[in-house]
Amino acid sequence: MKKEILTWEGLDKLVQDAAKRVLGLDVDNIYGIPRGGVIPAVMLSYKTGLPLVKRPTRNTLIVDDICDSGNTFRDITNQTMVSGWKSYLFMADTPYKTLSLFKRHSSTFDPDITLVTTYDDRWIVFPWEDINDAPKKDGTNITI
Numbered sequence: 001m002k003k004e005i006l007t008w009e010g011l012d013k014l015v016q017d018a019a020k021r022v023l024g025l026d027v028d029n030i031y032g033i034p035r036g037g038v039i040p041a042v043m044l045s046y047k048t049g050l051p052l053v054k055r056p057t058r059n060t061l062i063v064d065d066i067c068d069s070g071n072t073f074r075d076i077t078n079q080t081m082v083s084g085w086k087s088y089l090f091m092a093d094t095p096y097k098t099l100s101l102f103k104r105h106s107s108t109f110d111p112d113i114t115l116v117t118t119y120d121d122r123w124i125v126f127p128w129e130d131i132n133d134a135p136k137k138d139g140t141n142i143t144i
Contacts, residue, residue: 002122003131011127014101014115015040019047021113025097028059033072036065039128040101060096065126067100070109 032041098111
């Protein structure tokens, strides 16, 4: 399996692009889905001046690093996450927007903003992740 290694510099470029697009949305705050969405959400909060919140509320931008199957976004927006998260969720009819840095073309959820769509099975290694935790199949590393 190919591994695509996203550097901190590459992440910063993606977040800069995202910040420009977010400023055109009707959102009041930013929420990062634990764990992968937290760092991009914090970076977006700094770049846009929008507050980072502990739970989604009205007009929240919900951020994740990757929309793989789409289940995480769907669960959060439909208020069906595990019971421990119930207090952090909101009614499905509350206005919100979604942003994913990466999205697999096979995902069944379409975020409002996607920065990169992948059309193969490459494993994306984010700067905060350990490359050794990525699948151990043969492949080529691509650094962006």
